[in-house]
Amino acid sequence: MDKSPTSPMFAGGIFRRFSSFRKSGAHIKRKLSMSKQPSPLDENENENKDIKDTEIPPKPCSVLTIRDYIETDELRQAYLNLLSLNLELQQERETLEEGASTVNRTNKETDLNMLLEGLRNKMFDIVRSSTQPSVNKKLLVQVVTIIIEEEKKPGIMQGWRETWREAVRDGVRDTLKKVHLDSPEQNISWLAVHLGLLGKAVEDDLEKVKEELLNIYPADFNVFETYVSCHHEIMEEHLKGLLEQVTESKDYHALLDFIVHHYASDPKKEQKAIEQEQDFISKIKDAYCQRLVEDFKVALENIINIERDNMWKMKKTPERTDDGFLTTEVHMDICQLIAAYAKNLKEIDETREEKIVQFCLEELHQFLTRFAEEFTEHTSFLLTSDLLDACLWVQYHITYINTFHSLKDLMQCYKESCLAQVKQLERDVDGLIQRLSQILIDHFKNDIKPYLNGMMTRKWLKTDEDFTEVTSTIENYSGLCKSMRNPPAQVFINDVHYYVTREYVSQLMKKKYSCKNNKNEEAACKLRTQWKELRKLFKEMGSSLDWLYPLGDYLSDIIGMENEKSIKDLLNPLVSNYPDISKKQMSAVLYFRDNGLSLERHQVMNQFNVIKRDIGNILPERNFFTDIE
Known part of the structure; x- marks a missing residue:
């Protein structure tokens, strides 16, 4: 028996x-x-x-x-x-x-x-x-x-x-x-x-x-x-x-x-x-709960150690899900641990089940901080190596953006019983994802900024060399973004779109070059062509910043206008859609078109001031020119 x-x-x-x-x-x-x-x-x-x-x-x-x-x-x-x-x-x-x-x-x-x-x-x-x-x-x-x-x-x-x-x-x-x-x-x-x-x-x-x-x-x-x-x-x-x-x-x-x-x-x-x-x-x-607490801390530390020793130091390429997203097993390991603790305690004492879940969620706060520190320390060497290692560095960031976003989603099952802890975890994960994304954005900026600085110059007017580097860099990141989950991917794409647009337009404000001898029509044509290509790239990436697309056309029209007096008719849509454009910035656009002084330019600026006055001090829904130094 x-x-x-x-x-x-x-x-x-x-x-x-x-x-x-x-x-x-x-x-x-x-x-x-x-x-x-x-x-x-x-x-x-x-x-x-x-x-x-x-x-x-x-x-x-x-x-x-x-x-x-x-x-x-x-x-x-x-x-x-x-x-x-x-x-x-x-x-x-x-x-x-x-x-x-x-x-x-x-x-x-x-x-x-x-x-x-x-x-x-x-x-x-x-x-x-x-x-x-x-x-x-x-x-x-x-x-x-x-x-x-x-x-x-x-x-x-x-x-x-x-x-x-x-x-x-x-x-x-x-x-x-x-x-x-x-x-x-x-x-x-x-x-x-x-x-x-x-x-x-x-x-x-x-x-x-x-x-x-x-x-x-x-x-x-x-x-x-x-x-x-x-x-x-x-x-x-x-x-x-x-x-x-x-x-x-x-x-x-x-x-x-x-x-x-x-x-x-x-x-x-x-x-x-x-x-x-x-x-x-x-x-x-x-005693059992305290032991689980200690076990969970050790398990979280082991997760970091495994990622460090088996992934980062070995320069191992991250795995992909069936739908192509970069990922690890970190979020699954954590969820399975918490679920196992909860199940075991539920069989014995449901009140302590809730307490152990609360603790685990709270302990993830320290884990995320420790993970970020270790990740930064043990992957930064990849940026000092070759291009392939730099690409792997980017992949790692996308991998953990996906991983921790998935962790946040999986923890929603505890929201009813541990609302405060889940909300805090959401804030912590969002903060970490934002930091990882910002590191990627900063890396993107470092890659592309030298070429954007070459816009709106005499060299720019003669060759597409710098712009080709700009589009090539965007295309590379566009491919990487396809392996990042939404919504972090959408935020990242929008940030890239906004940054490129802002830096491209800001070159007009720096008065590095002024079109002479009717070069303004040639410059306007180039600006319009490049803007069209950028818009195509960002639409393919999935940017939701549609409000940025008309700006390049407005500026091209103003720069390419043969009769300066006729520019007055082009100001209204520009100022209406981008009301934070300043008098100084408008003047810089006109300087790029032609740095000569004329009565017509004075009339254009007067018309600009009238439109700005009519719009009043209403704060725009979106700032753009305010962000341009």
Whole structure:
């Protein structure tokens, strides 16, 4: 029969399994009446019958003979002779005959006490071992008879019922001590194995009590209830000893699982004892949670170490999902850890399940900070190497942007129970993603800025060399962006679009070049062509900054206008759509077109001022020219 802690027999708890015997004495009696085998009571009628006064010897045997009776298990004879010896002493005390030897009486009292102690010890040992295979049931019947006789009248061995219970308790303790127990060094599953064997030992012991001992005792002994209570008491004592050896979370869980699911509380215990038991269980739960806390911290640190040693130092290319996004297993590892902790605790204590999840979410705050520090420290060397390493550096940033965004999504399942912690995690993850994205943007800026600085110069007008580098860099990052998940990808694309547009336009404001000899039409044509190409690139990337697209056309039209006076008609759409353009910036655009002074330019600026005045001081929904130095 399967008696492992996970078997159906154990499903309701070891002690709950026997609760029917505690609640229904009639059930036991019916079972006994139907038994075909004779009981020890039937076989030992002479030993079990009441002791009559006529059976007590008129003169006790010698001390040596009584001692032999005890040692040879003739307990009834030993007891009868001890009763006789006790009566003899009582008569001597009552008569106080003149000349009677006080020394002789004292010696008899000493002998009586010594023999009683020997009989008590013998009876104690018999009860103690009464569930062992070697026990002599006939001797147990004699023990029961003597106890019953002692309780009928003031006898010679007081307090035997409690002594009997103590013997039962010691027998149970012996049973549990014999259960095999490996050390943690011998067997990684030492505790789980031991608890399984422990449960089986208790099950077997109580089965033996039910089948072999109940018919030996009178009903008022409450034998089964006593054995169950003692098993429960000694089990608790044993588990407390085991707890001192537990250091790992799996063993705390095994211990708690055994207590909660297979080790029911004794409902007859006093309130104080129940409270002590609950304190003990609570102590284990607290220790388990603390161990999980430490395990989670170590696991998070190991995640960083693994990424550092197996990914960054080895310059390993990140994995891709089926839909092409760069990713790692970091977010899955973290989620699986938290889910496992929550599941294990839910089986034991739902209140602590919520607390451990809260802690894990809070601990991720420190983890994200540590991860960012280690990542920066151990990947920066890639930028000092070749182009391939620099591309790998970019891939790593995109990988962890994706990874932590996925982590944030996966943690939404705890929002209902841990709202504050999930919201804080969202802020922390968003902050880290923003930092990683900003590092990429800054790298992009460093790559492209030298070529953007070459715009709106004499060289720019003659060659497309710098602009080709600009578009090539954008295309490279555009390909990388396809491996980044949204919404971070959308933010990154928009940032790239905005930066390139701003830097391209800002070159007009620096007065590095002014078109002469009708070069303005040629410059306007080039600006329009390049703007069209940039717009195509950013649309392909998926930029949502549509409001930037008309700007290049407005500026091209103004720069390429043959008659400066006609520029006034082009100002309204420019200023209306980009109201933060300043007088100084407008003047710089006109300077690029032609640095000569004329009445027409003065009129253009007057018209510009009128339009700006009509628009008023309303803050624009989007700033663009304000960001241009």
